[in-house]
Amino acid sequence: MSSSNSSLKAKILAGTAWTSVGVVSEKVIGIVTIAFLARLLEPKDFGTVAICSMLTGIVSTFTDIGFQSAIIQRKDNVNKAASTAHSITIIMSFLNFGLLFLLANPLSTFYGDRAIENIARVLSLNLVIGSFTRVHNFLFSRELQFGKKAVCETVPNVIYGFVAIPFAYFGFGVWSIVYGELAKTTTRTLLLFALSRWKLSFKIDPKIARELINYGKHVMFNNVLTFGAGNVDNAVVGKYMGLASLSFYKIAYNAAALPGDVLYQIIGRVIVPAFAKVQDDLGALTRQYYRVLEYASYIVLPVFCGLFILAPEFINMLYGPKWQPAVVLFRALLLFGFANVLMMFSNCLVLSTGRPSLLPKMTLTRLILVAVLLFTLLRINLLALCVGVSLLQVLLFFVQALYLRRHYHIPVRIHFEAMLSPAIFSLAMIASLLGSVGLLEGLHLNSITSLFVKVSIGASVYLSFMLFFKWEMIQRLFLTRQELGR
Structure with missing residues (x-):
């Protein structure tokens, strides 16, 4: 193996490690921060900020016009391209800030909350502040400098907590979240300036600008669709069910999506190149895909089953008693979370084999x-919508499985085969948890201690089944990990 290939492999492995640290740290910090804020603020406050963030989020997708992918893949005139993208991004951020300033008033009128107007206008400052180093962040990815990138993502989240929690404690209400967001964006911008070696100029090369826009517009279109698919429910729930109901829905939705999101961000960057290496060998590709599904099922299926049983204690521990209305919504959305994990892995397979055109079609669908x-189930109630969202995700997963059968000759049945043993072990775990309920009630433990004991019981039962029936698979998993490290 040449030294250049060895160096690239080392950078990729180091990047994966740094990305894992950054993702886990960001999620843990976020959970801890929300746990404090959920106890200090009213549920409606989160709904108000969610509406404002939705507006700034949809506008921000137009700010860099999909420049990240265009910069990362570019082979020549990288500095000129980066400076051109940097200049266009700053100009677009100021234009979008003006647009948001004008839209804030009608948005507040639409949702019947006057606080939305001022909050949306202040949050829109993040677009301007972040635009000065947005391209710097892209260049970190291009140069595989994931250590610096992780620092620039993790530290701002810590600052957000240090700012938002004290403000909430001293009675600033919803504005504590706003001040925390501003502090986070400002910190990230300063860190990117301090750690980057790129001195980008404010110049626009017309030829390069056209090339960047022509490449990035397709990415931008998919980003807009993705953002729309992920936020149209928030917009409608906030309007017709109220901002407090939106808060319960978002807490439940985010909690259900969290395990899959963490798992995907950590290993997704590894399995894409792994699939790509065997993309011309359909037999090997099928075996790789099956193993990924199998390993992931052994991790996430017991997690989702355990969360379903322990949902009341889980929500109470994280967010406090006032968030109990989110429990039933959380349970209804756990099936969405699991189906979403499975779809993420099939998405990785599609991306690794050069057929990304499926993804925007699925997103639009x-x-x-x-x-x-x-506009149908929400007429019944919010729970009906959550059940519908879960069933829809399962349906989309089956549609994607049929696509894999048609284009990659991957049988649909292997999805069920990969999940069979994890499902049996998870059922045994659920039985042990249900059996322990009466015993623990007699001990009169507090909610946190009770949750810890139940998790310990469930994990012990599940791991016992794994060690007894799947010891060879565990050994194979460690051997695979050692091979990746060589």
């Missing part, structure tokens, strides 16, 4: 179907 669900 989900956007349309979610809109249909919103």
Whole structure:
């Protein structure tokens, strides 16, 4: 193996490690911060900020016009391209800030909350502040400098907590979240300036600008669709069910999506190149895909099953008693969370084999179907919508499985085969948890201690089944990990 290939492999492995540290740290810090804020603020406050963030988020997708992918893949005139993208991004951020300033008033009128107007206008400052180093962040990814990138993502989240929690404690209400967001964006911008070696100029090369826009517009289109599919429910729930109901829905939705999101961000960057290496060998590709599904199922299936049983204690521990209305919504959305994990891995397979055109089609399909669900099931209640969202994600997963059968000759049945043993072990775990309920009630333990004991019982039962029936698979998993490290 040449020294250049060895160096690249070392950078990729180091990047994966740093990305894992950054993702886990960011999620843990976020959970801890929200746990404090959920006890200090009213549920409606989170709904108010969610509406404002939705507006700034949709506008921000137009700020860099998909420049990240265009910068990362570019082979020549990188500095000129980066400076051109930097200049366009700053100009677009100021234009979008002006647009948001004008839209804030009608948005507050639409949702019947005057606080939205001022909050949306202040949060829109983040677009301007962040635009000065947005391209610097892209260049970190291009140069595989994931250590610096992780620092620039983790530290701002810590600062957010240090700012938002004290402000909430001293009675600033919803504005404590706003001040925390501003502090986070400002910190990230300063860190990117301090750690980057790129001195980008404010110059626009017309030829390069056209090239960047032509490449990035397709990415931007998919980003807009993705954002729309992920937020159309928030927009409609906030309007027709109220901002407090939106808060319960978002807490439940985010909690259900969290395990899959963490798992995907950690190993997704590894399995894409792994699939790519065997993309011309359909037999090997099928075996790789099956193993990924199998390993992931052994991790996430017991987690989702355990969360379903322990949902009341879990929500109470994280967010406090006032968030108990989110429990039933959380349970209804756990099936969505699991199906979403499975879809993420099939997405990785599609991306690794050079057929990304499926993804925007699936995103657009989900956007349309979610809109249909919103205007049908929401007429019943919010729980009906959550059940519909879960069933829709399962349906989309099966559609994607049929696509894999048609284009990659991957049988649909292997999805069930990969999940069979994890499902049996998880059922045994659920039985042990249900059996321990009466015993623990007699001991009169507090909620946190009770949760810890139940988790310990469930984990012990599940791991016992794993060690007894799947010891060879565990050994194979460690051997695979050692091979990746060589």
